[in-house]
Amino acid sequence: MPRMASPPQTARSERTREALRRAAMVRFLAQGVEETSAEQIARDAGVSLRTFYRHFGSKHDLLFADYDAGLHWFRRALADRPDGEPVIESVQAAIFAFPYDVDAVTQIASLRADELDPSRIVRHMREVQSDFAHAVRDHLEHRSDDPGNEALAITVTARCVAAAVFAGMEVWMQREERSLADLAELCRTALTSIADGLPVR
Amino acid sequence: MPRMASPPQTARSERTREALRRAAMVRFLAQGVEETSAEQIARDAGVSLRTFYRHFGSKHDLLFADYDAGLHWFRRALADRPDGEPVIESVQAAIFAFPYDVDAVTQIASLRADELDPSRIVRHMREVQSDFAHAVRDHLEHRSDDPGNEALAITVTARCVAAAVFAGMEVWMQREERSLADLAELCRTALTSIADGLPVR
DNA sequence: ACCAGTTTTGTCAATAGTGACAGAACGCGC
DNA sequence: GCGCGTTCTGTCACTATTGACAAAACTGGT
Incomplete structure (x- = not known):
């Protein structure tokens, strides 16, 4: 629960973050926030679930990104x-x-x-x-x-x-x-x- | 995550809450907060994990009970x-x-x-x-x-x-x-x- | 291009927290 | 004590989060 919204360093991680942001927004708009799982977002963005949580402390953090x-x-x-x-x-x-x-x-x-x-x-x-x-x-x-x-x-x-x-x-x-x-x-x-x-x- | 600290009604539930509070305090003091799992507390208090979460929105809520x-x-x-x-x-x-x-x-x-x-x-x-x-x-x-x-x-x-x-x-x-x-x-x-x-x- | 150090990911394995549903226990009027 | 509506619990199944550790990608210097 302590969302530590890890600050990104390299260009690579910024790309990952952006991919996650986009994937999340698409899903959120299409099927709603609670109906979208973190794993779904991660898969759409082409990364593992763990990586998702490295960039955003929680699924809901994406709404306030x-x-x-x-x-x-x-x-x-x-x-x-x-x-x-x-x-x-x-x-x-x-x-x-x-x-x-x-x-x-x-x-x-x-x-x-x-x-x-x-x-x-x-x-x-x-x-x-x-x-x-x-x-x-x-x-x-x-x-x-x-x-x-x-x-x-x-x-x-x-x-x-x-x-x-x-x-x-x-x-x-x-x-x-x-x-x-x-x-x-x-x-x-x-x-x-x-x-x-x-x-x- | 929305800790909804459900308000208890009957005497029975008050007994359950008290049991959970005590069990938690004992464990917390003996082995630390993060080293105590919610399931452990529930078991000590003689209730199911689900019941624990019905009374306290989260493990940490017990610290602010x-x-x-x-x-x-x-x-x-x-x-x-x-x-x-x-x-x-x-x-x-x-x-x-x-x-x-x-x-x-x-x-x-x-x-x-x-x-x-x-x-x-x-x-x-x-x-x-x-x-x-x-x-x-x-x-x-x-x-x-x-x-x-x-x-x-x-x-x-x-x-x-x-x-x-x-x-x-x-x-x-x-x-x-x-x-x-x-x-x-x-x-x-x-x-x-x-x-x-x-x-x- | 190659090496050593750093950053980012993936995998694995737990714990945390919830929704849904059925059974048990409780309180109340008869 | 009995039946009934309400409240509390247990069980199941699933999603959310996190710690630990190793592999992969990236960086700068030679």
């Missing part, structure tokens, strides 16, 4: 913000500049919504929030003059920023109508609402 | 706080009044630290934080005059409160010396630091 790239993108976007800009602004700018691949996102999203155990999505969201918080924390540490002395303040801030963004997502998810614009609005409101104190006392 | 009780306790403690008290105070009061069973905690903690994959602990912590946030949110919703209209504010606040508490824990965990008093101090500081705005801008 694009996630790492997004995280890297976010970290870089944060780093590219001008010095001295308030965190909240930096985070907003980084989030809203994200280059969505609408087709891919839509395709995966439909799979996730239909075939996937909701608890799995929730768990993944928690992981994403955690990584998000770490990214923000690293950003703050990098900015700080004396990170060691501000450890608590930095950690608290980073985690709260992440909490706010994901609170926005949570509220958005519970709505009937879900537009990208609404999501952005909710996240923006959530972030600005914590800058000067908690919105509810 | 006491957790649900703690969560319930926290929810009740929150509900018992006087009306009109600021959330942050309520949460602090609820946290610090928690009745630890020092022996049990120590025993389990040593197991967790030695035998367990760190990523497993991290994952559990994320789950705990999430449940914690939900508890706070329910508390706020209960207090609010118009929860529907304040959905975002309530969710943001609940999640940030949880984020602060767990930020305190994170910092504490990274220290060499870890005393209960330090933990309390860190959580207190973390919580008060977000009341009037983020500690880092």
Whole structure:
């Protein structure tokens, strides 16, 4: 269960990963996620089952395979913000500049919504929030003059920023109508609402 | 993998659960967590492997079996706080009044630290934080005059409160010396630091 | 092209975790 | 105690994951 999503090194392994990704996507779309076995994917990709698990910690990791790239993108976007800009602004700018691949996102999203155990999505969201918080924390540490002395303040801030963004997502998810614009609005409101104190006392 | 920790109903099943808990603890302490198989535990408890998994979503859930009780306790403690008290105070009061069973905690903690994959602990912590946030949110919703209209504010606040508490824990965990008093101090500081705005801008 | 060291795969063998279905045990009204 | 609907278990069969170890492919230097 500890998905260790082993990081690939050589071009060869990257080819294998790509083959697995493709094979999985084809099967997933054709017959559904739970109806596709890991062995099937491995065979389609022309590798052994064991090799499959060397590249992806679990069958379901394939559904979130694009996630790492997004995280890297976010970290870089944060780093590219001008010095001295308030965190909240930096985070907003980084989030809203994200280059969505609408087709891919839509395709995966439909799979996730239909075939996937909701608890799995929730768990993944928690992981994403955690990584998000770490990214923000690293950003703050990098900015700080004396990170060691501000450890608590930095950690608290980073985690709260992440909490706010994901609170926005949570509220958005519970709505009937879900537009990208609404999501952005909710996240923006959530972030600005914590800058000067908690919105509810 | 979706650990569904099925909620027990009858006295009989409670007996089974208890037997499994005990059998597991004995084995875990004697030979370590990873060196104990689920089948072994089931056999020791006198039930089938399948029955084991009906009561505990996974072998590792047994290590956190006491957790649900703690969560319930926290929810009740929150509900018992006087009306009109600021959330942050309520949460602090609820946290610090928690009745630890020092022996049990120590025993389990040593197991967790030695035998367990760190990523497993991290994952559990994320789950705990999430449940914690939900508890706070329910508390706020209960207090609010118009929860529907304040959905975002309530969710943001609940999640940030949880984020602060767990930020305190994170910092504490990274220290060499870890005393209960330090933990309390860190959580207190973390919580008060977000009341009037983020500690880092 | 050849050798030595590194990375990636395949094979084997266990353990972990689940769905489906039938039988056993339990709680309740008569 | 008896019959009946509900809950709990055991058995079977299958998929998901992982550790250990050896063979195969890839790399850089000569």
